[in-house]
Amino acid sequence: MIFHPAILALLIASALSCVILVGSAGFAVQVLRGWDIASGRNAQLVMERRTYLVSTLLSFVMVAELLSLLLFVFNADKMASQFVGAMCAVGTLNANAYGFPALMVKMGVFFLAATWLIVNHVDSRGYDYPLIRFKYALLVLIAPVVIAAAVLQGLYFWNLDADVMTSCCSKLFTSESEGVSAEMAGLDERMALYMLYGVLVLVVAVGSVVLKTGRGGMLYAVASIVMFCAAITAIVSVVSLYVYEHPHHHCPFCLLKPEYGYFGYLLYVPLFFGTALGMGVGPITAFRGAASLQAVIPTVSRSFVQASLMAFAVFAMAASYAIVSSNLRLFAG
Amino acid sequence: MTIWFEKQKYLLDYTVSSLMRRLAKNIGLLMVYALIVFILATVMLFTHALRQEAAVVLDGAPEVTVQHITMGRHDVIPAAHIDKLSNMRGVRNVHGRLWGYFYDTANRANYTLMVPSSDRYGQSPAQGEVVVGAGVARSRNVQVGQYLFLLSPRAKLFKLKLKEILHTDSEIVTTDLVLVSEPDFRTFFGLPEGIYTDLVLTVRNPKEVAKVAEKISAILPDSRVITRNDILRTYDSVFDWREGILLALLAGAILAFVIFAWEKASGLGAQERREIGILKAIGWETSDVIKMKVWEGGVISFGAFTLGYVLAYVHVFYFSAGLLEPVLKGWAVLYPRFELSPQVDGFQVAALLFFTVVPYIAATLVPIWRAAITDPDAVMR
Amino acid sequence: MIALDNVTKTFNEGAENEFQAICDVNLKIVMNRVTVLRGPSGSGKTTLLGLIGGLARPSSGRIHIDGQEVTSLPERFLTEKRRAVFGFVFQNFNLVHGLTVLENVMLPAYPLGKPRKALSQAALDLLDQLHVAHKADNPVQFLSGGETQRVAIARALINDPPILIADEPTANLDTALSHEFLNIIADLRARNKTVIMTSHDPLVEQAGVVDVLVTMRDGRIVGNL
Numbered sequence: 001m002i003f004h005p006a007i008l009a010l011l012i013a014s015a016l017s018c019v020i021l022v023g024s025a026g027f028a029v030q031v032l033r034g035w036d037i038a039s040g041r042n043a044q045l046v047m048e049r050r051t052y053l054v055s056t057l058l059s060f061v062m063v064a065e066l067l068s069l070l071l072f073v074f075n076a077d078k079m080a081s082q083f084v085g086a087m088c089a090v091g092t093l094n095a096n097a098y099g100f101p102a103l104m105v106k107m108g109v110f111f112l113a114a115t116w117l118i119v120n121h122v123d124s125r126g127y128d129y130p131l132i133r134f135k136y137a138l139l140v141l142i143a144p145v146v147i148a149a150a151v152l153q154g155l156y157f158w159n160l161d162a163d164v165m166t167s168c169c170s171k172l173f174t175s176e177s178e179g180v181s182a183e184m185a186g187l188d189e190r191m192a193l194y195m196l197y198g199v200l201v202l203v204v205a206v207g208s209v210v211l212k213t214g215r216g217g218m219l220y221a222v223a224s225i226v227m228f229c230a231a232i233t234a235i236v237s238v239v240s241l242y243v244y245e246h247p248h249h250h251c252p253f254c255l256l257k258p259e260y261g262y263f264g265y266l267l268y269v270p271l272f273f274g275t276a277l278g279m280g281v282g283p284i285t286a287f288r289g290a291a292s293l294q295a296v297i298p299t300v301s302r303s304f305v306q307a308s309l310m311a312f313a314v315f316a317m318a319a320s321y322a323i324v325s326s327n328l329r330l331f332a333g
Numbered sequence: 334m335t336i337w338f339e340k341q342k343y344l345l346d347y348t349v350s351s352l353m354r355r356l357a358k359n360i361g362l363l364m365v366y367a368l369i370v371f372i373l374a375t376v377m378l379f380t381h382a383l384r385q386e387a388a389v390v391l392d393g394a395p396e397v398t399v400q401h402i403t404m405g406r407h408d409v410i411p412a413a414h415i416d417k418l419s420n421m422r423g424v425r426n427v428h429g430r431l432w433g434y435f436y437d438t439a440n441r442a443n444y445t446l447m448v449p450s451s452d453r454y455g456q457s458p459a460q461g462e463v464v465v466g467a468g469v470a471r472s473r474n475v476q477v478g479q480y481l482f483l484l485s486p487r488a489k490l491f492k493l494k495l496k497e498i499l500h501t502d503s504e505i506v507t508t509d510l511v512l513v514s515e516p517d518f519r520t521f522f523g524l525p526e527g528i529y530t531d532l533v534l535t536v537r538n539p540k541e542v543a544k545v546a547e548k549i550s551a552i553l554p555d556s557r558v559i560t561r562n563d564i565l566r567t568y569d570s571v572f573d574w575r576e577g578i579l580l581a582l583l584a585g586a587i588l589a590f591v592i593f594a595w596e597k598a599s600g601l602g603a604q605e606r607r608e609i610g611i612l613k614a615i616g617w618e619t620s621d622v623i624k625m626k627v628w629e630g631g632v633i634s635f636g637a638f639t640l641g642y643v644l645a646y647v648h649v650f651y652f653s654a655g656l657l658e659p660v661l662k663g664w665a666v667l668y669p670r671f672e673l674s675p676q677v678d679g680f681q682v683a684a685l686l687f688f689t690v691v692p693y694i695a696a697t698l699v700p701i702w703r704a705a706i707t708d709p710d711a712v713m714r
Numbered sequence: 715m716i717a718l719d720n721v722t723k724t725f726n727e728g729a730e731n732e733f734q735a736i737c738d739v740n741l742k743i744v745m746n747r748v749t750v751l752r753g754p755s756g757s758g759k760t761t762l763l764g765l766i767g768g769l770a771r772p773s774s775g776r777i778h779i780d781g782q783e784v785t786s787l788p789e790r791f792l793t794e795k796r797r798a799v800f801g802f803v804f805q806n807f808n809l810v811h812g813l814t815v816l817e818n819v820m821l822p823a824y825p826l827g828k829p830r831k832a833l834s835q836a837a838l839d840l841l842d843q844l845h846v847a848h849k850a851d852n853p854v855q856f857l858s859g860g861e862t863q864r865v866a867i868a869r870a871l872i873n874d875p876p877i878l879i880a881d882e883p884t885a886n887l888d889t890a891l892s893h894e895f896l897n898i899i900a901d902l903r904a905r906n907k908t909v910i911m912t913s914h915d916p917l918v919e920q921a922g923v924v925d926v927l928v929t930m931r932d933g934r935i936v937g938n939l
Contacts, residue, residue: 003577005377006680009687016695038786042727045771048788052619053702060698064691071687074680082566082573084543124620127791162570340827347824354812604811611808614769615822615869616797618790710769 006075007157013068014150017061024054025143028136037128051132055120058139062113065146069110070269072103072153077256083166089253090169098156105149111276112142118280122300126292134283169251173236184236185250189330193323196234200316203227203278203309210281210305214298217285220305224278227312231271231319239267239319242326266318274311277304341628344621348628355605362597363637369590370641370689371648372583375656377681378649380576382673387568391561395533396542398559399549410556412527417552418534423545425537429529431518435483435511440472444511448518450533460514463493468508470498483511485521493517580688587688591696598630598700606707613709622705630697634690642685650675716743716766716877721775723761735761736772737933745876748899748909748923753930759912760805760881762930766910767879768796797822801870803880807862809854809869815841816850819869826873833872840868844898860891867898877908884915896921 027050036044076089076099083091093099116138123131171177175186206223209216236252243255243263255264281304288297352359399418401410410429418427432447449457449464458464463481465473475481475495483491499507513521536545546558601609609622617625648654650673723736735758743749743766751759764770765777768784776785779799784792801822809818819837841847844864849857854865863883870878884892892915899909900923911918919927929937 003581004573005576005580005684005688008577008580009684013687013691016691037788049619049706052623052706053699056623056702057698060694071683078680082569084562084566124790127787129788162566335829336827338827339829340825342830343824343827347821350813350817607808608810611810612821614802614804614808616793616873617822617825618793620790621825708770710764 004075004079006071006078010068010071010075011154011157013064014153017064017068018147018150020057020061021139021143021146024058025140027054028139031136032133032140035129035132051129055124059117059120061146062117065106065109065113069106072106073253073256076103077253082162083164084162085166085168087168087254088251088257090172090251091166094172095161095164095166096156096159098152098159102149102152102156105145105152109142109146109149110272111279112138112145114273114276115280115283116142118277118304119283122284122287122293122296125296125300126290128292130290130292131284131287134287138283169254170249173250173252174248181236184233187233187237189238189241192234192237195230196319197316199223199227199230200312203312207305207309211302214301215285215288217281217288217297217301217305220308221279221282221285224275224281224308227278228271228275231315234319235267238330239322241330242323242328245326245328247328247330263318263322267315267322270311270314270318274308274315277308277311281305281308344625344628345632348625348632351608351625352629352632355602358597358602359633362594363633363640365590365593366633366637366689366693367641367644369586370638370685371645372586373580373688374642374645374685375648375654376576376579376583377685378645378677379654379673380572381678381681382649382676384569384572385676386673387572388565391565391568394561394564396535396539396561397533397546397549399532399534399553400557400559401531401553402555402557407531407557409524409528410531412529414532414553414556418532418549421545421548421552423537423541423548425535427532427534430531430533431515431524432530433518433522435486437473437483442468442472442509444469444509446511446513446518446521448515449512458493458496458512458514460516461494462496462514464497464499464510464512465495466499466507466510469511470495481511483521485523487523489521491517491521587692591692594693594696595700598697599703601700601704606704609704609707610709610711613707613711619705622707623701626697626701626705627694630694630701634693638686638690641689642682646675646677649673715745715780717741717778718766719776719778721765721772721777723758723765723770724773727773735933736765739775739933739935741928741935741938743908743910744926745908746903746906747925748903749911749926749928750918750924751910751912751928751930752914752919754914756932757930758933759930761933763879763881763910763912767800767802768792769802797825797873797875799875799877801873801875801878803863803866803870803878803883805882805885807866809862809865811853811855813854814851815846815854815857815865818854818865819872821872822869823872837868837872840871841865844868859887860894863887863891863895864898877910878902880909880911882912882914884913884918889917892917893921896923899923 031047031051034043035047073089076092079092080086080088083095086092086095093103116135119131119135119138123129123135172179173181173185175182203220203223203226206216206220210220232252235255236250240250240252240255241247243260253264254260255267256262257264281301284297285301287293290297399410399414401408401414412429415427415429418424428450430448430450432445435444435446436442437444465475465481470476473481477495477498479495481493481495483493485491493513499510518524519526536542542560542562546560549556549558612622613619648656653673718739718741721736721739721741722734724732724734726732739762741762751762753759761770765772768777768779771785776783778784779795782795784795787795810821813821816834816837819841820833823833838847838850841850841864844867846857846861846864846868849861849865854862857865867878883895887895896918899911902909903923903925913919918924927937927939928935929939
């Protein structure tokens, strides 16, 4: 199973990421211990030069991780035909115990990577590298998560066996079974819609405050996370029903299939990016007080919040379009 | 935003003129890079096209095939089983198939002798007539209206009038087919009435195929049940596996390329080093130099990828991947001649990028950084 | 104003060939004047010039430009400052071969992302003032010595810096061209630019252009007129 081009590509990318991260983590510890921008010592100059390399390598890795999540999901969906009982990515991921954990951790890496890229961007705008310690501390935190994702992904692909019967999404995303997926599927549809649009209004409100005053970034970050949870729940509970035009098909992965026009990507890509951008605004707001960033942070916060709101808007429009244009009628009248 | 845009234009400008100034060195790199892309793309495009072809053709395979097993091998099946299976719930239609392999000593080739159960492959031949695939016609050098002579396993010579040659569109599966009538078939192989090669059946509800297959195994314990899905999955797997093995073998080539790229990127000539020193001295930051060099890598990657991919496309779809055919298609005497329909899969292009451009960028990042941190006051000394 | 306090520069620190190029230099450069650093070869004047212009960092001591301390600025911001404040003319001119005259002049402004039309017009204007505009599209390899120098000056002035720094500018020129160069310097001073040069050419000192003469020997300042 491993000798599948997409799988090989994912494994190579993960291996590269791990190597670069482990190397950078060593440098990160050096920085955390001895960084002193005011000293003209040779060691300090060497560190400053090294940060160019490390930042470039890490940016490369983080972008690769963002793309890798997309490729992983796309590949899982495509490979479904090779597993008995699988009709969508759920079947492929359920083929062994490592599939879903790998996906979850990869999603975690996605958000952490996006946050790191945002922090790195802001750090480079301040003339005394004000966020450098935070940035490298964050890196030391991210490294084990990336390694965990790589290991889980590796175990998943290594243990993939086409002879194993796997279960279909209809078994997982139904209110009769147990677990988070069941809870989401079982949520009352009307409730889910109210929640989705309610949270959307909240996010827009908080976002407007940030755009106007340049303050409130932390609050927006929290609102983004809430939006993400509400959106996923709404997708499983109600939006998917409209896309499939079936009152009991809750699967969030079948949306990605070509027969539904790859509609899932139109929902998930803006949602993920909107959340990632929103989350990133939180940490940088904490450094509002730094002298070198006084002018930078409000500007950067505004542009990220703006981008995040636009992404959420695209998501909301896609979801609403699915509901309005569907032949399914869930609510009488 | 416009400032950023203008800046990128300037950097790209400088990059292109810089590449032109060192044309010889860069052409060499471009050629090697393009070659790697060419090889990988050829493998991927070819297997993908074959896969699509196979899927289309296998669409016509029977939903469920039941074969009788004796001492672990496929044996003929009694017609009595047809009734047993017809009475099963969920089964719509059962009939027996007659087919077998025949080795033609004259051409040292294997033919598949078959009684057509439908008009799928053209008109069914009457007794004394035969319909053959294009490969058979070619190797035996017969045309419609002429006679085909076959020596049966019972050493009897059969003279059959060639009624039709099967169309080249389906050559991939029909090339070695010899279609005869049922009486001729039974006489040829000495097969009595009431016996078939295997049974095929259709199922009322496609979702129930697996269940039906299970039940058949229970009713007929000495039989093997094969579903269409099984076949499709197996082919998919084999194609994947072959493709993957080839790619893995090419890992050596990719590694060599990566090392080559690293060397090229590290081997800054004195002239280039001087130039970077000047740039640093007149006001370019380290990050500007890095960006410029990344653009350089980008331009080379884009050029090499496009060149390699286009050449691979032409190679696969216009020259039938002549260089790689033996490895990928398998080995046979009767080679079907068919044209693969050109297709490009976005997913595949993405995977190809991962295999070529990503390692190249990774290999060049450290040398780029080393070049970019040149001391600005180096030019003064 | 540029102020150097107790500046020292040591090369190959800690190694066998450790060498102190500049030792405990205290200097204030006055604006709108022409300052010349003179001294025999090996006196450290080129190194000092590099430190003043922000091309290198001192091993110890502090440098202030217009009151802002630049010694501990990270490279990125030091480069920004340097780009805005200084224009450099190197001893070997150091133009990029393979590019045209116009491209060479525009090069220092590339990272700023100014609109192309405006930038090339500014470059042409500078070349015009220095009487080399007719060579704008020529590759720099085919220029004469004097033309090369004027292009180098134009490049140094593209970002309109208040200070021009030149390292041994007349070393590769004959007398006539040297005089031409000194006329350009006088012209710049008249336009309120500051000029800092190193030189051990007597022609420079005698030209009447020099306002401040700083003499160096063995890495120290021994005279300041």
